[in-house]
Structures are given as structure tokens and as C-alpha cells.
Amino acid sequence: MENIKSYIESGILELYVLGDLAADERSEVEAMSKLHPEVKAELGQIESVMQSLADSLQVLPSEKVRTGFLNSISFSDEEEIIAPVAKQQEAKVVALTKNYTNFYKYAFAASVALLLVSLVAIISLNNSLKNSKQQIAALQSSNQSFANKVNYLDQQVTKTTSALDIYSNPDVKMVKLEGTANAKGAKIMVAFNPKTNKVGLDMKSMDMPKNDADHQYQLWALVDGKPVDLGVFDIEGNQIGFKNMKEISKAQTFAVTLEPRGGSINPTMDKLMVMGNI
Incomplete structure (x- = not known):
């Protein structure tokens, strides 16, 4: 059970969900999820978190951008004018949409990359903190055991000294x-x-x-x-x-x-x- 917990905390499941694993590593994760329900459950939770993050990062054009775009479109009764203007406006829409699409695509990719780096850093820091706590607990236990031994020996020395004093007392x-x-x-x-x-x-x-x-x-x-x-x-x-x-x-x-x-x-x-x- 401890090995499964360490496997989950290693960060490999997050890399699997992001598609940043080699084929053999992906196969290993899939095999582990089939063998261990806790691994499968953790994968499902990570996928849910990633999906929620992607939904929260989805951005639509602001009201100001939409209003400016609509105001830039003019209508005329002359048919010969409508067609060129419509084509011109259509080209503006395509260019504007493409620019916004590229911007948010790269922004989303950068956000996901930052999230991944943060998750790996948090997992590594968490593992380091756990190891440090275990080392501190072991050191405290060792110090307490040593203190108990010293206290016991001190009591034994005191008792032995008291016995010698009694034996050497001529009044006893x-x-x-x-x-x-x-x-x-x-x-x-x-x-x-x-x-x-x-x-x-x-x-x-x-x-x-x-x-x-x-x-x-x-x-x-x-x-x-x-x-x-x-x-x-x-x-x-x-x-x-x-x-x-x-x-x-x-x-x-x-x-x-x-x-x-x-x-x-x-x-x-x-x-x-x-x-x-x-």
C-alpha cells in the first residue's frame, strides 16, 4: 500500500493526463489503474480537475470587442456597394477571430504548462516535507530513548552511591x-x-x-x-x-x-x- 501511495504522489499520473508520457510509461499507468482501484480513482480526479481548469480558462470576446465589431459594419441601399463592403467586413471578422483564437490558444497552453510545473513543484515539496517530518520524528524518538537511558543510568548510579554510603557508615x-x-x-x-x-x-x-x-x-x-x-x-x-x-x-x-x-x-x-x- 505504501508503494502505491508513493506511485500516486510521484506526479506520473498528472503527466499521463496531460499526454506528456512515452508509450511504455502510458502503458504502465494504464496497467496500474487496472490493477489498483486507488490509482484509477486518482486518474479520474486529476482528469476532472484538468477539465474544470480548461473550462475556467475559456474566454469569449468582451462586450466592447463585439460592440466595436458590429458598429464597424455599415449597410447601404446600393447593391454594388454592399457586396464589396460585406467582403471587407467578412475578412475583418476572419482576421479578428483568428487573432483571438491564436491568442487564447497560446494563453491556455501557457496556463496548462504553468499548472503542470506548479503541480510537480508542489508534489516534490510535499514529499520533501513528509520526509523531513519523518526524519524529525525519528530523531525525536531517538533523543527521547537516549534521555530515558541516561536518566535510568543516573538513577542506578545514585542508588549505588547511596548503598556505598550506608555500608561505609560505622553507625549502621x-x-x-x-x-x-x-x-x-x-x-x-x-x-x-x-x-x-x-x-x-x-x-x-x-x-x-x-x-x-x-x-x-x-x-x-x-x-x-x-x-x-x-x-x-x-x-x-x-x-x-x-x-x-x-x-x-x-x-x-x-x-x-x-x-x-x-x-x-x-x-x-x-x-x-x-x-x-x-
Whole structure:
């Protein structure tokens, strides 16, 4: 379909209607019009436009010219005078008609030629504009894709830098949570800063089964034997950096359970996944 559209926009159909094609090119246009209804329809439209243009350019002698011509004819009662005068006037009419016919014929031909040149120029300009728009759209898409990649990398660098800052902070206690019978081999690193009460999860080192859409993991702190909710999280691919959880001033143990999405008031102990002591 794109090739047919390009064929129609090439200007060859206009040249066909004007009769300005070689025999083999005319045969090609006629074959294409038989094979493709859209080509045939375009030919019909071009012919209609050309006919309308020709009709609009048809010019009759003005009222002034006709009046002057009629006033130049005189009548006499003398028969010997009528015949020579009639012949003379007839010759004037023939010459005048011929002059006007030649003038308007050449004027029409010049108008058609100008129209053809204009059509070809418009078609060429239209194609150039379409190509330019496509190139601009492709460049904008490429720039947007590049900007998205740069933004993503910038976020990754920020997360990595933040993780390094946490690991190098002597006030932060890194607590390793290891898997239970429900998740053998699972592990999570929890960063706990008693001075700032901040708690975070190291997403890069996390090794946990991926949760489904109906469940989330929930982090708990055991404070004087009572569980305290520290928030929920999901396991997603290619995670880096630390995920901030709810703050707490003190804790003896951290644990993670699998709960319905949104979390629970109390931990579901038979869904205990990992735990570790400070």
C-alpha cells in the first residue's frame, strides 16, 4: 500500500493526463489503474480537475470587442456597394477571430504548462516535507530513548552511591536474615542505624522467591518480644540500592513473612521466610 501511495504522489499520473508520457510509461499507468482501484480513482480526479481548469480558462470576446465589431459594419441601399463592403467586413471578422483564437490558444497552453510545473513543484515539496517530518520524528524518538537511558543510568548510579554510603557508615548495623524451612537458601541484608532510627533493605544482595500479585513480603522487628511492622515490599528483577522501610529506635531481631497484599497487623508465623538477630 505504501508503494502505491508513493506511485500516486510521484506526479506520473498528472503527466499521463496531460499526454506528456512515452508509450511504455502510458502503458504502465494504464496497467496500474487496472490493477489498483486507488490509482484509477486518482486518474479520474486529476482528469476532472484538468477539465474544470480548461473550462475556467475559456474566454469569449468582451462586450466592447463585439460592440466595436458590429458598429464597424455599415449597410447601404446600393447593391454594388454592399457586396464589396460585406467582403471587407467578412475578412475583418476572419482576421479578428483568428487573432483571438491564436491568442487564447497560446494563453491556455501557457496556463496548462504553468499548472503542470506548479503541480510537480508542489508534489516534490510535499514529499520533501513528509520526509523531513519523518526524519524529525525519528530523531525525536531517538533523543527521547537516549534521555530515558541516561536518566535510568543516573538513577542506578545514585542508588549505588547511596548503598556505598550506608555500608561505609560505622553507625549502621548490617543484619543478615537467613532463610527458614519455608524459603531455604533465601537471604536479606537489613541496614539499621540506631542513631537515626532508619531501616533499609539491600535490594541488590536480596535473594528471595518472587511474590505473586496477591501477596507481599512484610518486614518485622522484634522489640522486647513483640513484633513491630516495618512495611511491605515486592521482589522485582534487577533491583539495586536500599529500600527505606519504617523507622524504629531499637530492635533485637528482624524477620520477614509472606502476607496478603498490603500487609497484616500481626505476622503469619507459618509464612516466616527469613530472620536474623542483631
